[in-house]
Amino acid sequence: MPPFLRAILLILSSALLTPFAEQYSSSQTQILQQLRKQLEFPKQLDAWSTIKDLCYSPPSTFLTVTCEENSISEIKIVGGKLVKPDKFDGYPVSGFTLSPAFSADSFFTTLSRLPSLKVVILVSLGIWGPLPDKIHRLSSLEVLDLSSNFLYGSIPPKLSTMTKLQTLAFDGNFFNETVPDWFDSLSNLTNLSLQHNRLQGTLPLSIGRVHSLTGISLSGNSISGEIPDLSGLASLEVLDFSDNELDSEIPLMPKMLVTILLSTNRLTGEIPRELGALSRLQHLDLSFNSFDGTLPLSLFSLPNISYVNLASNKLTGSFPTSLTCSSQLGFIDISANMFVGGLPSCLSSNANNRVVKFSGNCLNVVSQHQHDTSFCHDHAKEKLSKIKKLGLQVTIVVGGTLFVLMLGFVFLVFCRRNCKGAVAEQSLLPNPSTDNSATGLSSELLVNARYVSQAMKLGTQLLPTFRTFSLEDLKEATKNFEKSSLIGEGTAGKLYKGRLENGTYVAIRCLLLSKKYSIRNLKLRMDLLAKLRHPHLVCLLGHCIDGAADDSNVGRVFLIYEYVPNGNFRDHLAERSMESVLKWPDRLAALIGIAKAVNFLHTGVIPGFLNNQLKTHNVLLDEHLVAKVSDYGLSIITEQIQKNEASAESQCVLHSKSKACEAVDLEDDVYSFGLILLESLIGLLISETHKTVFLNEMALSFSSQEEQKQVIDPIVIGTSSHESLSTVISLTNKCLSLPSSLRPSMEDVLWNLQYAAQLQATADLDQRSDVGS
Template structure:
């Protein structure tokens, strides 16, 4: 985004020096006043209320700047305040408040089109919302367009490709979805294209490869999938950011002049291309959190301008030569969480200079802590059958082929699962509102005023998921036969639970939650709106809610009913013991459940702003559907529960339920991991177990004594060791040493890979020989 700012500054400065001597035409003044009205009189434009002023000669500020040539407006820059800075987005401005339901993006663009000489338009963080209409192309003189950090949604209009004078286009931080128009090569003057942090999906547009003038390209934080093609023809490209997408090809060739390349948090496979070792202008390279293999090219460390190199959290292997020469510019290196062996090159020793180096989570023989044993980084050997036959070599080759095929199948399934996991909430849930409340716009003023969702790590596809709605008490009584005892499913800290059947035959679970705090209907609906927008494959779907005012007329609510999808296959705890009511899950099945819950937890923490913490994670809150897939229930209820009041409230109290530490959920997840390892009986003697038994995990005899027999019978020792290690970290008494949810997920997925490989080897070993 730095190039955008420089471009805008130069352009506006140039316009300042060529201001005409004639006063701005009255028609142009009227357009500006109309824009102020449509933007609902933002405080930044307070000075415009004096209609006698010549807007072209008003002093500029960082928030408002109008430039003119002759007697026409040529540039408008308005920076609003409807944003909040969020550390999860590297300082990116996230929109938090929209304009009212009376705002019309279509009418707004129509007004802008009356400024026929407009070349620069920057409207950032103003809360404008709605689809960007095709008529945006009527601003045919635009050279710079920045509408970032707003609430624009729908598709990027293809007509934007006809705005051939555009040199910079920034639509960051909105809610655009669908595919990117594959006609952008018609913008032959384009130097900056920034569409980051939206909900764009589909393949990378091939037309972008043909924009020879492009210097900055940012598609980060979307759901672009498939292959990232050869970008070497973009000879002017300086900065590339494709991080946080769903790309799963090999790494593409990059142009020789690229200085910044952000390709992290995708599913790239294969080795790091040797071509990257010849990118002499490269300063910043981030390839972390992918599935890259092989040994990193040594020349990467010695590129003349490289200052930041992040290769963390891949499956890089082999050893780094001690003769590697590090560039004098290299100040940060991260090779952690790979499968590297051997020693650490001398130039990566932090003892030599101020260079920051992170090498944890490998199998390096460097005498430091946080390294795995060599077996962790070694390929699982193919077990050979003893035979005196002269065909022994052929037999070994066959076994090896089966092993490789199994390994490829495991990785293939892992990549497919990663692609199938998306990261947010569909547009219909972001902007849903019953027509009865606002038949003009179909949008909730409460929702629009308090919208805090961001496109993030984890937008999940919700096609076919029913829209959350309000249920009447009569509907709920009918669904449960007036809450008959036969429909009662249990009672707990979150109220009574009933099983019901709706009029259309849908089975549901109805949670009756008494409220000790007296909420107004408006306040409670706002909180329920926030919960209703949570949609994830591994969350039990909230179908709607009902409110019970007890017949009072003071607009207060004392009981709320939450209507969830019915999940038929029992809870996780009931599947953890051979003595339980359900069949005990083997180790690989338990890992699958734990991975699903970790994905749901990651979404709750990072998929929304602010995140949902303190989710009361327990094994009996993890439900299994008919396919054995985990779905977390009773999430997010802290925002309407009595626990809220312990933290105090201000106004609507929306900030009171935000936890300041993520470690609370991490600790609870650690206890779920522990219960998965030793069985549900640990919950009854948790404190004694944590004090007296944890050390037993360190020995084989101890494991045989305390680990659940079903786990011991179905696990590989390496997979079990990984799970035990991450469990100990989660339940550490020192919260600062507990892992992030991302670390938990990575370790569980790796443990599942190891287990799948071991299961494949076992099937090979027990297969009959002919």
């Protein structure tokens, strides 16, 4: 073709295609504007009203639109609807979800009109309803992330036709059917994440045939039954089935695994020796299960292992003095098991700045609480006895079955000969009656069992044994309660530091009871309080009732707690030394620990403990900055803790402009936790006037970062991401709502804090990546 003719054709084609491209771009813009309308005009999409060509809009953390050859290939929108309601039954909830006018079916129909989409990320937008089948029309999708919304029902089967999918994430929704049995049809799927939904039933065998998977996360559901064979997943690096109801042994695992999270299930049997051969393994968490037997000690010397958590199982055996640990190993928790003997040097807390937790065993150490050796040996004998009994029972059952079969055979022969006589004799036999009586179970025992039925699921019965102390024991521990042993005094009574005969330091709270109890009544209440065991509660070791030996009334009781030597949260917030100052991630970790403890007090026992006098000086931090709530549940003994009038007055100052100050429930744990959040945000060097300003600003939703900087602790500003900080500010505002009906539950509080920590971790990772590049 002559050059001049080629040039003419090029000009003609350009002239013809340009209007078409502009028309197509305009059509896509209209679709995006329609999506914006259906999402009810969130602030994140305000920029769409001014930008003509959205393909060239600048990306941000909350909003990204990417185009390839003038076609939209990626949409990412991260919203701000973070606080989940107490209940969600499939109907829209004002303030949490999009309005009743929203239709998931219409929204995804509109979205499917962008057929070139490869990435769809729609997080925390309040989208509610069943996920419609028609989403499969987006056949080019490689990434689909609809996390932190309110999608419910089943995961649509037609997703199985989206064969280009590489990442599927539906975390933090309300899907409540079973795990689909068609994931193996997604031949390119590398990352499957369905965490924190309401999925039930068992894991399908087909999940072990998704050979492309590198990560699978199903934690925080109600999945039961066995873990299927996953050994064929040759590329799998991350496996997270934690916080479910799985009750099998651990099957063979893929050799490329880097992270294994199976904590808080009902897994049994021995820990497979094959785990000790996973050379790439870095993070192993098998805590809060029912594993028994001895450990594969090669776990500690794996070349890349950095974290091993085996706490709260039934593991036995001892550690050889020659045990070697990987230089990468930074955290080990073997507490609340049945280990005996000594600790080898590589499990010393001082080795390579390694954190080692080993309380609640029968080890020959004095630095942490240990049971007597007989405790662990008795357990081993009990287990052996159970095995023998089981064998005897099996023998009896098998023998009995054979005997019954033989009798049946004889009976059949006999019936053939004497059928009529046999029937006549059988008709004379009396009908057996059913005995439904509950003799032997007192009403008190039944009440106690109901009271702690949920607490027992945590396996916390393996924590230090609760015991009764004598007054002489306490006098000896405190040198007769001399003044130098007094370490605190408040509305809950005086607090002393003591040292027991075995060298263990304890904190002893003396309660003066305004109401007189009989010893029997008080012991019942103490038994209930003794069952409150949680990793983020200061462990209650025992009690002492100061009274007569008979059942006469008493007015004083001592509570003996573990001693936490690293000070309280309030003192740490006031610290300004650069070496010791609590940065935002540290504060978030402490707040999450407090929230976990309070949520357990509210929902982990029946009925819950709702008024726990939460204050920053009642929260202790151990040497690893793990938060532990103290002085919890005292209302069951004191009936009603006296309010601190000064505190009440200062808290009403915060709402001085409101006529509803008298409506503030100062004993409400969520409101009290809101004040802890407030102190964590603004620090303790701010005046009460500034606190009032802070609450007023929160009511205006903090429209600018400059306003935040005027009141928030500079340490927080300098070490937090905007998204993480905004999440906690919004949460604080809701916790401090004057009407208690508007406050979130502690479960919702915990969810939002964990989300804020996730946002902060992502921001820190991005920052490190930017520095590295």
